Amino acid sequence: MPDPGRWDGVRIDGDGFVLRRWCAADLDALVRHADDPMIVRGLSDRFPHPYTRADGEAFLAGRVVDLHAPVLAIEIDGEAGGSVGVRHAAAGERAHSAELGYWLGRAHWNRGVMRRVIAAYVPWVMQALSLMRLHATVLDTNPASARVLAVNGFVEEGRLRHAIRKPDGLHDLRVFGLLR
Numbered sequence: 512m513p514d515p516g517r518w519d520g521v522r523i524d525g526d527g528f529v530l531r532r533w534c535a536a537d538l539d540a541l542v543r544h545a546d547d548p549m550i551v552r553g554l555s556d557r558f559p560h561p562y563t564r565a566d567g568e569a570f571l572a573g574r575v576v577d578l579h580a581p582v583l584a585i586e587i588d589g590e591a592g593g594s595v596g597v598r599h600a601a602a603g604e605r606a607h608s609a610e611l612g613y614w615l616g617r618a619h620w621n622r623g624v625m626r627r628v629i630a631a632y633v634p635w636v637m638q639a640l641s642l643m644r645l646h647a648t649v650l651d652t653n654p655a656s657a658r659v660l661a662v663n664g665f666v667e668e669g670r671l672r673h674a675i676r677k678p679d680g681l682h683d684l685r686v687f688g689l690l691r
Contacts, residue, residue, distance in 0.1 A: 518581050525631045528624060529586040530595065533571055537584055537591040542567045544592050544616030552677065553653040554614055581636055585615060585628055592616040593625070595632050599640055608644035609636070620655075629663045633689065643691050650675060651683040660687040 523530040533541075544550070546562035557575055559566050569575050576582055582596030593615035600606055611633070615625050633645060647665065649656045661667070665687040673681040 517579070518583075521581065521583065523583075523631050523635055526627050527587065527622075528628060530583040530628065530632055531586060533578065533582065533584045533591065533594070535571055538564070538567050538571060540590040540592065541570065544618070545614075547617050549617050550614055553650045553656060558614070581639060583632070585613075585619075585624070587619055587624065592619050593628075595628055597636055597640070597642075597645065599642070607642060608646065609640060609642055611645050611647040625656075625659050626662050629659055633663060637691055644688060646686060646688045648684040648686055650677075651685060657685055657687070660689075663689070665689045 518532055521530070521532060542562060542564055545558070545567065546560070548560055551558050551560040551562075566575075571578075573579070576596065577598070580596060580599060582594060584591040585593040585595060587593075593613065595611075595613040597609035597611050599609035611629075613625060613628065615628075636642065637645065645665075646668075647660055648671070649660065651670075657667070666689070668686045668688045671684040671686060674684040675682045
């Protein structure tokens with residue numbers, strides 16, 4: 512069983528942001544940034560739209576993603592404006608790898624924030640979890656996310672054709688990987 516408090520003291524100070532644990536006080540900012548159709552278009556169906564206060568409460572209670580994992584808020588100008596985290600199987604044949612996921616509120620786009628967040632978070636999480644590999648998938652309609660990964664050393668490993676159904680049709684998933 513993972514230690515629920517393992518990541519409580521985590522604070523990574525970056526250039527224009529802080530990575531830290533999510534807390535109940537983040538609810539209003541979370542709902543404000545997450546309730547944007549431009550955010551959800553590149554994310555999984557676990558991220559609903561519209562994004563309601565009840566959705567934010569469920570997320571902060573750990574009912575959407577496992578908050579025992581190192582899932583961190585991206586704090587910008589004193590408020591949570593996005594998230595970064597990994598899904599990691601702590602045991603078994605894939606315990607050496609994890610899947611990276613992230614999102615950022617539109618108010619913070621096109622300023623290089625996510626590039627810097629990934630540059631700070633990835634080395635930290637790989638060391639903290641003793642990972643040898645990280646991978647991430649990017650929807651074919653999200654070239655900005657693909658650039659964030661490429662700039663941070665991820666290599667495009669392939670494409671899962673027509674892997675995702677969105678309201679506008681079927682989409683490919685681009686698969687990126689990073690080895691230590």
